[in-house]
Amino acid sequence: MRPFRFHITARDGQARTGRLQTAHGVIETPAFVPVATWAAVQVLSAADLQRAGAQVLITNAYHLHLQPGGTVIRDLGGLHTFMGWSGPIMIDSGGFQIFSLGAGRTQGVGKVGTGSSGKRRKNEFPKTNRVRPLVRVDEDGAEFISYLDGSRYRFTPENVVEASLDLGADLIMALDECTSPLHSYERTRESLARTHRWALRALDVFRRLAPEGRALFGIVQGGDYEDLRRESSRFIGGLDFDGVAVGGSLGQSKADIGQVLKWTVPGLPEGKPRHLLGIGWVEDVLTAVSLGIDLQDCVAPTLLARTGTFLHKREKRFRLRIRNREHRRADRPVEEDCTCPTCRTCSRAYLRHLFMAGEPLAVHLASVHNLYFMETLMASLRKAIRERRLARWIEDLLTKGSLGLTKP
Amino acid sequence: MRPFRFHITARDGQARTGRLQTAHGVIETPAFVPVATWAAVQVLSAADLQRAGAQVLITNAYHLHLQPGGTVIRDLGGLHTFMGWSGPIMIDSGGFQIFSLGAGRTQGVGKVGTGSSGKRRKNEFPKTNRVRPLVRVDEDGAEFISYLDGSRYRFTPENVVEASLDLGADLIMALDECTSPLHSYERTRESLARTHRWALRALDVFRRLAPEGRALFGIVQGGDYEDLRRESSRFIGGLDFDGVAVGGSLGQSKADIGQVLKWTVPGLPEGKPRHLLGIGWVEDVLTAVSLGIDLQDCVAPTLLARTGTFLHKREKRFRLRIRNREHRRADRPVEEDCTCPTCRTCSRAYLRHLFMAGEPLAVHLASVHNLYFMETLMASLRKAIRERRLARWIEDLLTKGSLGLTKP
Numbered sequence: 001m002r003p004f005r006f007h008i009t010a011r012d013g014q015a016r017t018g019r020l021q022t023a024h025g026v027i028e029t030p031a032f033v034p035v036a037t038w039a040a041v042q043v044l045s046a047a048d049l050q051r052a053g054a055q056v057l058i059t060n061a062y063h064l065h066l067q068p069g070g071t072v073i074r075d076l077g078g079l080h081t082f083m084g085w086s087g088p089i090m091i092d093s094g095g096f097q098i099f100s101l102g103a104g105r106t107q108g109v110g111k112v113g114t115g116s117s118g119k120r121r122k123n124e125f126p127k128t129n130r131v132r133p134l135v136r137v138d139e140d141g142a143e144f145i146s147y148l149d150g151s152r153y154r155f156t157p158e159n160v161v162e163a164s165l166d167l168g169a170d171l172i173m174a175l176d177e178c179t180s181p182l183h184s185y186e187r188t189r190e191s192l193a194r195t196h197r198w199a200l201r202a203l204d205v206f207r208r209l210a211p212e213g214r215a216l217f218g219i220v221q222g223g224d225y226e227d228l229r230r231e232s233s234r235f236i237g238g239l240d241f242d243g244v245a246v247g248g249s250l251g252q253s254k255a256d257i258g259q260v261l262k263w264t265v266p267g268l269p270e271g272k273p274r275h276l277l278g279i280g281w282v283e284d285v286l287t288a289v290s291l292g293i294d295l296q297d298c299v300a301p302t303l304l305a306r307t308g309t310f311l312h313k314r315e316k317r318f319r320l321r322i323r324n325r326e327h328r329r330a331d332r333p334v335e336e337d338c339t340c341p342t343c344r345t346c347s348r349a350y351l352r353h354l355f356m357a358g359e360p361l362a363v364h365l366a367s368v369h370n371l372y373f374m375e376t377l378m379a380s381l382r383k384a385i386r387e388r389r390l391a392r393w394i395e396d397l398l399t400k401g402s403l404g405l406t407k408p
Numbered sequence: 409m410r411p412f413r414f415h416i417t418a419r420d421g422q423a424r425t426g427r428l429q430t431a432h433g434v435i436e437t438p439a440f441v442p443v444a445t446w447a448a449v450q451v452l453s454a455a456d457l458q459r460a461g462a463q464v465l466i467t468n469a470y471h472l473h474l475q476p477g478g479t480v481i482r483d484l485g486g487l488h489t490f491m492g493w494s495g496p497i498m499i500d501s502g503g504f505q506i507f508s509l510g511a512g513r514t515q516g517v518g519k520v521g522t523g524s525s526g527k528r529r530k531n532e533f534p535k536t537n538r539v540r541p542l543v544r545v546d547e548d549g550a551e552f553i554s555y556l557d558g559s560r561y562r563f564t565p566e567n568v569v570e571a572s573l574d575l576g577a578d579l580i581m582a583l584d585e586c587t588s589p590l591h592s593y594e595r596t597r598e599s600l601a602r603t604h605r606w607a608l609r610a611l612d613v614f615r616r617l618a619p620e621g622r623a624l625f626g627i628v629q630g631g632d633y634e635d636l637r638r639e640s641s642r643f644i645g646g647l648d649f650d651g652v653a654v655g656g657s658l659g660q661s662k663a664d665i666g667q668v669l670k671w672t673v674p675g676l677p678e679g680k681p682r683h684l685l686g687i688g689w690v691e692d693v694l695t696a697v698s699l700g701i702d703l704q705d706c707v708a709p710t711l712l713a714r715t716g717t718f719l720h721k722r723e724k725r726f727r728l729r730i731r732n733r734e735h736r737r738a739d740r741p742v743e744e745d746c747t748c749p750t751c752r753t754c755s756r757a758y759l760r761h762l763f764m765a766g767e768p769l770a771v772h773l774a775s776v777h778n779l780y781f782m783e784t785l786m787a788s789l790r791k792a793i794r795e796r797r798l799a800r801w802i803e804d805l806l807t808k809g810s811l812g813l814t815k816p
Contacts, residue, residue, distance in 0.1 A: 038765035039758070043451075045769060046753065068736065068761040076739055076757055084753045328476065331484055345454065345492045349484055350447070353476040357446035361453060364772065 004170075004215040004242055006273045012385045014265065014292040020273050022088040022170040023213030024080065027055045029273065030289045030381055032280060032374045033090060033297035037063050039073075039083040042302040043364045044371065046084040052340070052368065053375035056087055056171070058297040061164050062094035065153065066146060070163045078168025090297070091169035093160045095195075095219060095247060096278065098142050099178035101134040107182050137177055139194065157201040165210055173245055173277075174202035176219040181249040188223040188249075195221045196235050203239060215242035217275060224251035226263045233267030244268050245275040246293070257284055261291040268292075282311065282318040282377065286394050289381050301374055305366035308355040310334045311373035314401030322366070327352040340372035412578075412623040412650055414681045420793040422673065422700040428681050430496040430578040431621030432488065435463045437681065438697045438789055440688060440782045441498060441705035445471050447481075447491040450710040451772045452779065454492040460748070460776065461783035464495055464579070466705040469572050470502035473561065474554060478571045486576025498705070499577035501568045503603075503627060503655060504686065506550050507586035509542040515590050545585060547602065565609040573618055581653055581685075582610035584627040589657040596631040603629045604643050611647060623650035625683060632659035634671050641675030652676050653683040654701070665692055669699045676700075690719065690726040690785065694802050697789050709782055713774035716763040718742045719781035722809030730774070735760040748780035 005021040020027040034041045034049060036057040041049060049057070059079065064070060073082045079089050104110065108131075134145045141156030157175045164172040176195045179188045199218045206216040218241035222228030236244055246264050250257045257279060268274055273294045280288075280298025288296055304311065304319065312320040312335055320334060330348035338344075342351070342365040354362035384393035413429040428435040442449045442457060444465040449457060457465070467487065472478060481490045487497050512518065516539075542553045549564030565583045572580040584603045587596045607626045614624040626649035630636030644652055654672050658665045665687060676682055681702045688696075688706025696704055712719065712727065720728040720743055728742060738756035746752075750759070750773040762770035792801035 038762070038767050040762055040765075040767045040769045043768045043772060045749075045773070047749070063765070067765050068757065072737055072757060072761075075737060076755060082755070082758055082761075084758070329480055329483060341453075341455070347484060347490070349476065349480060350490055350492070353480075353490075354446070354448055357448075357471075357475050359446050359448040360451045360768065360771070361448045363768070364451060365453070 003212055006243070006271065008271070010386045010388075012388045012390045013290065015290050015381075015385050015390050016292060016294070017382045017385045018273065018294055020088075020294070022056075022215070024086060024088045024170055025055075027088055027295070028382060029294040030285075030378055030385075031055050031295050032285065032378045033058045033275075033295055034301065034371060034374075035297050035299045036083070036085075038067065039064060039079060041367075041371075043305075043360075043367050044302070048368060049085070049371070050087075052371040053379070054087070054371065056090055056295075057085060058090040058092055059167075059169070060092045060094070060097075061160055061167070062092075062097045062144070062155070064167065065094075065163065066148060070166055074166045074168075078166075080168055088170040089168070090171035090275075090295075091164045091167065091173065092277070093164070093173040093175040093219075094142070094144075094155050095173070095176035095178045097144070098135050098137055098176075099180060099248075101144065101147075102137070103133070103180035103183065106131050106133050107180055109180060109182055137194075139197075141175065141198075142177075157198040158205045161202050161205045161216065162209065165206075165214065170213070171215050171217060171243065171275075172206070173217050174199050174206075174219055174241075176221055176247055178248045179221065179223050181224065181251065183223065183249075185225055185228075188221075188225060189228055192221050192228050192232055195219065196232070199236060199239060199241075203241065207240070217241060217243040217245045217273075219245045219247040219277070220264055220268075221248040222264075223249045224256055224260055229260055229263040230267055233264045237268040237272075241272070243273040243275060245277050247277040250279065254281075254284065258287045258291065261288060261293065265292045280374075282374075285374075285377065285381070286397070289385075290390065290394065301370035302363075302367045305363050305370050308352075308362070308366065310351075310366055311370045313373075313397065322348060322352045323355050324352075334369055335373075338369065338372065338376075340369045342366070342369040342372075411620055414651070414679065416679070418794045418796075420796045420798045421698065423698050423789075423793050423798050424700060424702070425790045425793045426681065426702055428496075428702070430464075430623070432494060432496045432578055433463075435496055435703070436790060437702040438693075438786055438793075439463050439703050440693070440786045441466045441683075441703055442709065442779060442782075443705050443707045444491070444493075446475065447472060447487060449775075449779075451713075451768075451775050452710070456776060457493070457779070458495075460779040461787070462495070462779065464498055464703075465493060466498040466500060467575075467577070468500045468502070468505075469568055469575070470500075470505045470552070470563070472575065473502075473563075473571065474556060478574055482574045482576075486574075488576055496578040497576070498579040498683075498703075499572045499575065499581060500685070501572070501581040501583040501627075502550070502552075502563050503581070503584035503586045505552070506543050506545055506584075507588060507656075509552065509555075510545070511541070511588035511591065514539050514541050515588055517588060517590055545602075547605075549583065549606075550585075565606040566613045569610050569613045569624065570617065573614075573622065578621070579623050579625060579651065579683075580614070581625050582607050582614075582627055582649075584629055584655055586656045587629065587631050589632065589659065591631065591657075593633055593636075596629075596633060597636055600629050600636050600640055603627065604640070607644060607647060607649075611649065615648070625649060625651040625653045627653045627655040627685070628672055628676075629656040630672075631657045632664055632668055637668055637671040638675055641672045645676040645680075649680070651681040651683060653685050655685040658687065662689075662692065666695045666699065669696060669701065673700045688782075690782075693782075693785065693789070694805070697793075698798065698802065709778035710771075710775045713771050713778050716760075716770070716774065718759075718774055719778045721781075721805065730756060730760045731763050732760075742777055743781075746777065746780065746784075748777045750774070750777040750780075
């Protein structure tokens with residue numbers, strides 16, 4: 001088994017490129033991590049992912065516990081065999097589900113503080129808070145109530161590490177408690193202390209059980225409170241983790257993401273890989289990479305694809321809406337210089353037609369393009385860092401759409 | 409432009425193999441024709457279809473008129489360019505929609521006479537017949553009311569041929585009136601006479617306008633009335649069509665399909681290709697090929713895929729339901745000897761998991777397998793006919809599941 005190793009290959013400001021070696025191959029960082037919650041990336045097969053240049057996937061211990069159940073995957077030879085993916089696999093711990101099935105559910109908010117009714121202030125909960133949480137957290141861990149059949153199961157820092165090892169994941173997230181952007185300072189501080197105690201417990205069991213080549217990531221929390229983020233970053237960064245992830249509430253709006261990272265990253269050890277959990281829209285990637293993040297996972301490529309939105313380097317917010325009437329007779333591909341199978345074979349007119357007709361092939365073709373776009377973006381960012389011109393490159397992209405869209 | 413040509417290469421009883429030459433390549437018959445109503449086969453890309461061995465697709469003049477509109481496709485270079493499919497393309501005329509948006513809608517029935525409330529007898533309509541038809545038929549043609557925006561448009565035998573030629577289709581169906589299995593003898597007879605008058609009009613405009621290499625198919629109707637089917641078969645078979653299609657109501661149950669074909673096929677000219685419209689479940693294919701049918705289109709492979717049903721040569725009615733609990737831990741592929749990408753890379757357990765988790769990739773993987781299955785079935789049938797052992801081969805398949813599932 002090749003050991004887990006990370007080394008930095010180039011630097012430009014706070015940004016860096018690196019090589020992350022796992023038992024299932026090397027990840028060139030900064031890397032985008034497609035989300036395979038249920039051991040599949042929506043409409044993309046393992047072959048599609050490989051063709052697009054995906055280096056690593058992230059799956060979820062909570063979801064796979066529900067369906068098909070961890071022992072099923074273990075007995076079938078682990079996640080790699082199960083889903084036919086031979087590259088590295090990262091696994092999230094269920095910490096985000098403590099939020100999304102708890103406060104996220106009762107408060108009706110997402111990670112960046114806005115729910116269906118828009119932006120809210122601290123402790124200002126929506127009126128329809130009769131929704132019951134599907135999770136209860138105590139010092140030992142979290143008890144989830146299945147939304148499928150009402151059954152209960154307990155996640156602890158220890159059993160999450162054990163289950164993740166059983167599944168054969170390469171990069172494992174420790175169990176954390178993800179707080180809500182609407183939680184008070186007091187509540188966030190108490191939760192953070194617990195996340196830190198859980199980190200120690202996770203680390204303890206991981207060091208006892210993990211075979212060589214596996215890596216455990218500790219998770220920094222602290223909401224959008226500067227002192228808590230700094231404290232968490234120093235605490236988690238100081239422990240014997242193989243990598244560090246930045247999780248949880250990143251403020252009231254997207255603009256706050258950079259702010260939270262500016263408080264967090266300086267406390268982290270230089271030599272360990274840094275993962276930003278669940279944040280990876282194009283603008284966020286530019287921000288995070290510039291601030292020294294190495295890995296980011298996000299559902300954006302397939303989420304956008306479902307609504308007929310194609311990533312595009314010259315469109316506002318990098319989004320081209322294929323349903324717009326202007327594409328009805330457009331003979332050209334989404335991006336002239338893109339080498340993805342969709343752009344090589346389909347006109348905008350055909351893609352628009354498939355979305356208008358509701359053909360499921362449409363979402364597949366859009367997902368393929370959007371993932372190629374992200375992988376190409378990451379390759380371009382790595383190149384710009386190596387050539388020490390990241391800031392200028394980002395400036396060019398934002399002003400001129402100069403992303404060199406050729407296959408990484 | 410290579411001319412349209414069909415010649416029979418082998419015979420076994422009433423069954424035959426043939427080579428159908430079109431401007432876009434040769435079709436080895438008997439052939440299965442995947443349904444690309446909206447210029448796409450559900451979740452399968454042109455590349456997927458090609459890999460599976462699909463030789464020809466059937467699209468629909470009615471649907472493409474609605475979305476994106478015929479002139480859009482014509483101005484973009486025709487259907488082949490539009491959908492990225494270089495093989496032959498067949499196009500249906502909208503005759504089936506005269507039924508499905510008319511009597512099929514108001515009577516709540518499908519082509520084989522059973523609706524949501526099961527089998528019905530002639531003239532016995534469901535009580536909820538307040539549903540308005542979305543089509544009105546007169547001698548000139550059919551006026552459709554769009555279910556999208558209420559707009560009206562008239563299809564005539566002439567303009568359907570013109571539109572189909574404009575779209576660049578290779579094999580064109582004449583406009584017919586498809587009757588309901590619940591229609592009386594009188595009503596069916598009157599409708600048939602009109603279909604025959606329309607056939608003459610379609611033929612007339614096709615002979616004037618069609619460039620070399622295109623083919624027009626006349627459609628035999630007559631419901632499940634023996635004398636009408638025999639009459640229609642002689643009438644359509646006697647005209648100057650390039651091929652003949654069997655359409656319309658094929659009786660009250662699946663068992664009647666063979667009966668209707670036994671009345672129809674003897675009247676058809678030997679030297680012309682015979683297409684069976686919209687019928688192509690595995691059992692139907694065995695029946696139809698045995699009775700001398702050369703081409704069949706059907707949505708079965710993708711329709712079954714959507715419900716987690718995999719075609720399988722050794723299962724009852726050739727269907728394996730992957731959601732069944734017995735597959736939860738099954739490490740083996742759906743079919744051990746199948747060479748499709750799904751069987752080569754996925755275990756039953758993984759496929760079941762994807763369906764249980766509702767991952768859209770599941771339907772794609774099932775569609776790929778089901779189409780491979782159909783293409784392999786057709787290749788095996790062609791081989792059995794060439795070797796003059798079709799009846800024995802079918803018997804073996806039905807008793808022992810001996811379909812040689814290797815890539816055609």
